[in-house]
Amino acid sequence: MKIRQNIRHWAAKxxxxxxxxxxxxxxxxxxxxxxxxxNKADEDRREERRAHLDSFFDATMDTYVAALEAGFPxxxxxxxxxxxxxxxxxxxxxxxxxxxxxxxxxxxxxxxxSFFGDHGITIDDPLGEFRPAEGIVEATETPEKLETPEYxxxxxxxxxxxxxxxxxxxxxVGGETEEPEEVDPSAAPGLDEDxxxx
Numbered sequence: 001m002k003i004r005q006n007i008r009h010w011a012a013k014x015x016x017x018x019x020x021x022x023x024x025x026x027x028x029x030x031x032x033x034x035x036x037x038x039n040k041a042d043e044d045r046r047e048e049r050r051a052h053l054d055s056f057f058d059a060t061m062d063t064y065v066a067a068l069e070a071g072f073p074x075x076x077x078x079x080x081x082x083x084x085x086x087x088x089x090x091x092x093x094x095x096x097x098x099x100x101x102x103x104x105x106x107x108x109x110x111x112x113x114s115f116f117g118d119h120g121i122t123i124d125d126p127l128g129e130f131r132p133a134e135g136i137v138e139a140t141e142t143p144e145k146l147e148t149p150e151y152x153x154x155x156x157x158x159x160x161x162x163x164x165x166x167x168x169x170x171x172x173v174g175g176e177t178e179e180p181e182e183v184d185p186s187a188a189p190g191l192d193e194d195x196x197x198x
Contacts, residue, residue, distance in 0.1 A: 004164070004166075014188070034057060059132055076175045
């Protein structure tokens with residue numbers, strides 16, 4: 001998958017792994033991700049999906065922290081959560097919200113199979129053990145979109161590794177960009193005024 005990485009993503013990592021600040025950052029990042037992905041959906045479908053996405057993304061914040069704790073670099077930990085989201089979108093037939101085409105779900109799963117297996121995550125069960133006890137808010141499915149999927153917001157051809165686009169437009173393979181020494185958690189997406197892509 002191709003994702004972006006800049007100081008705001010490092011700030012999000014710092015914020016989510018810092019006591020007290022982490023709770024605020026979690027809520028802001030959930031709101032941000034819900035907004036970004038709803039903007040890819042048809043306008044008449046957005047509100048019916050909002051509560052589902054809020055509850056789903058809230059659970060993936062726990063996945064992100066667990067992946068960091070398991071030793072994954074920031075980009076891979078974040079990609080893991082985006083792969084989970086794409087599993088969920090696929091299962092609901094929300095192809096217009098997907099970042100990768102359906103035929104790349106399996107290769108993305110295989111790349112993180114050990115982590116996913118440890119936590120009970122599958123394509124059919126994108127949250128695995130990160131599913132909250134109270135469950136996830138349900139939302140209307142559009143399975144008809146899987147019959148002739150267009151994946152209009154998906155970027156194909158990046159299933160073999162994590163591809164990171166830096167601020168200067170360079171694409172780095174493997175997610176091995178260097179974390180800045182001094183990171184202000186208040187610069188995390190959602191905690192500042194400039195809300196950009198997740």
